[in-house]
Amino acid sequence: MKKLTAAILAVILLVLPAGAVHDHTAAQVWMNREQLHVCFDTVIFNYPDRDVTQMEKYGVSDGSAQNVINSNPIYLDGETGISCRGWAGIRDDVSSAVIVKYGYKINDGEPVFYEDSVYGAEQAVHNAGGDSRFHVLIPVEGIEKPALLTVTSLGSDGNVYDLIEFTVNGSYYPSGEEPVSPFEHTLTEPDPDGLSLVIDGGTEALNVRPGDTVKAKISFAGDQPVSSASFILSYDPDLSLKDVSFPISAAGDTVNADTDHKTHTSVISWQKQSGAAVGGVLAELTFNVAGDVKKGDFLHISADILECSADCKVINGGAAVTEGGPAGKGDLNVDGEINNKDVVLLFKYVSGDSGAVRLSEHAADVNNDGNVNNKDVVLIFRAASGAAELDNVYDEKTLKASNIRSWTFNDGAAGTVIGVYCETEPDSEVLVCDKNGRVILRENTLDRYFYGRYILPAHKSSETVYFYVKTEGKDWSEPSAPVTLTYTGGGGNALIAHDSHVFYNQYRAHYNGSAVIGGSAEQQAQQLSNAKNFLTAQLGRIRQATGKNTKIIIAVCTNPATVYHDVQYSEEEGGWGDHYEPTSYTQLADYMKDSEDVYVLDMRELFEQNKDRLLFMQADSHWTSVAAYYAYYRAAQAIKKDFPATKVYDLDKDFNVEIVPGGGDLLGFMGAGGVRAANTSVTRSTAPTAYVMGDSYFWSMSGYLDLLFSRIYLNEPASNPPLYDYTLSDLQTKKPDYLLYIWTERNIDSGLGMIFSAINAGNIR
Secondary structure, three states, X not given: OOHHHHHHOOOOOOOOOOOOOOOOOOOOOEEOOOOEEEEXXXXXXXXXOOEEEHHHHHOOOOOOHHHHHHHOOEOOOOOOEEEEEEEEEEOOOOOOOOEEEEEEXXXXXXXXXXXXXXXEOOHHHOOOOOOEEEEEEEEOOOOOOOEEEEEEEEEOOOOEEEEEEEEEOOOOOOOOOOOOOXXXXXXXXXXXXXXXXXXXXOOOOEEEOOOOEEEEEEEEEOOOOEOEEEEEEEEOOOEEEEEEEOOOOXXXXXXXXXXXXXXXXXXXXXXXXXXXXXXXXXXXXXXXXXOOOOOOOEEEEEEEEEEEOOOOEEEOEEEEEOOOOOOOOOOOOOOOOOOHHHHHHHHHHHOOOOOOOOOOHHHHOOOOOOOOOHHHHHHHHHHHOOOOOOOOOOOOEOOOOEEEEEEEEEOOOOOEEEEEEEEOOOOEEEEEEEOOOOEEEEEEOEOOEXXXXXXXOOOOOEXXXXXXXXXXXXXXXXXXXXXXXEOOOOOOOEEEOHHHOEEEHHHHHHHOOOOOOOOOHHHHHHHHHHHHHHHHHHHHHHHHHHOOOOOEEXXXXXXXXXXXXXXXXXXXXXXXOOOOOOOHHHHHHHHOOOOOOEEEEOOHHXXXXXXXXXXXXXXXXXXXXXXXXXXXXXXXHHHHHHOOOOOOOOHHHHEEEEEEEOOOHHHHXXXXXXXXXXXXXXEEOOOOEEEEEEOXXXXXXXXHHOOOOOEEEEOOOOOOOOOOOOOHHHHHHHOOOEEEEXXXXXXXXXXXXXXXXHHHOOOOO
């Protein structure tokens, strides 16, 4: 694995008692700040012939070694030891003990302590970083696999206190806890001396294509006869179970398949009424395969035994997707194979015959360097001749899921739901898998924010899951830390649909068309006429008051679920289904479309045409800046009828549009704490930007600044902006055209002092 992947790997730890592995999934370096005062100052890399400090290796100063490691996860390359230097002391509110020895441990082994390893701390750091200094050398020579390094200490009370933990060589899992990857499906054999419930795919995977209808068999294998059995079948979200039949059942047998499409489960039971017990094919399953599965996906089918008349183990199975989806790497003609046809196509393409050859650049750019050239020809030739594989050719892994959160709520559609959330790279695919590698949720992010729903099957009280993420041009991420999903109740007024969309569930009457002007055609026409007469009368009074030919513009924030109707889960799956029905507002807009006095802006058609953009805050019903632009556009078109000189700005030509964090009123309804949502920001693209700092005199001028700059940044790291200070990283992110200071004269000295300090610190060059 190349070191380029190091920056995206995080430490995976489980919650265990002190002295073992600790939970520090929020950061790569865990420090025990509950029991100790800890300052992790410096990490030093020991080689056979020299020592290299973090100052030399990374060009950073002493201090905050945890930040150094978090930014540069350690992959061993000839080191014999890792030295950790800092200060520590047991907190007075935890114990009256003091530290008498420092040491280390590797993975979850026994701690090793150094004699005479405690030194007095300087007064300057006493109680800030602890009352004793440590300099612990952890031997790492010969370590090749991921390993957990722990700086530990022994108190005068006899207790062992872990100080610091971090990993080397990637993610570390305690023994037996490493998750099973959904892309490493292991085929197992039935037990020849016992009884096995075998699902097709347990010994040989079914081969399917997008949209296929496929059958799988559930058989009893072994010498032991069976007279009754019940089990719960779980299947991949990209499979839908359409039928279950029982070939071995006879007259009088009791058979049943209770399928819950929302949870992708079916409780299957069979009871033989009388006669000799039997074996063989218990059930035949008919599945439909989703139309958007990708070549190479494995669609899991698994079971848990609820009751069986004989001891039985389960051999799980599934279906391998052999064709379809986006063109696979090297498969230029998308025929499911990499062969000489693909070599010839690519050779013609790179030889200048690109006009006559149509191929997928994604499939052709085998080495993912952004170019299609002879390097790719060589790689595909080697693959076609059997000399090399093109799988996993990515140099970089996708950023693993972070800030993982879960909560439970009643969404008003599927009922009780566990919501899951994570953050990763923009436009990624997220798989949520159980500890056996079975995919229980497969959805896409919206920008870098992922929202998904999981309905816990009735037979389970919780589910331990892992998150995997993939974005275009990168390999699958490392698995996340284990997350336990448990239904606890509470929350409501929101629902989650496909592709991380979150909607307000009280819009359902507007969504399914029941919130309309009812009655016969004549009654509807009369009500619409009454509404028009009322608005006209109101307008008359308004004009009388203004003395002008005032007009009315009505813009209503359209129901977002209606615009994104095609991302709703089906009604069978506990969703709202796909509806695009008229509402009372669209009826009124259609009725008033020819009015020259009252402009009722019907946004739905325009929104429908542009729904590839983020029109609504991801977890809210409010418009984003993009949707507000379209409302402005409709209003500007109307105003232009009366004022022809009105300039109508173009969203793509005159503005910069970006997705930013923000919004999310629905998060409170769902009980989703600690999560964010996607919003949009629209700014003029032709004017400069400014980073503004100053004192209270800034506010009196702030309104005028909008006439000068397309965007104004305040120094967000400050506790109460605008203040004088800033950080170099903030300027690097914002990239303002100007730094603008606004001060009163009496504060000029302190303001200039801040600038000179920044210059001396190297922040201004």
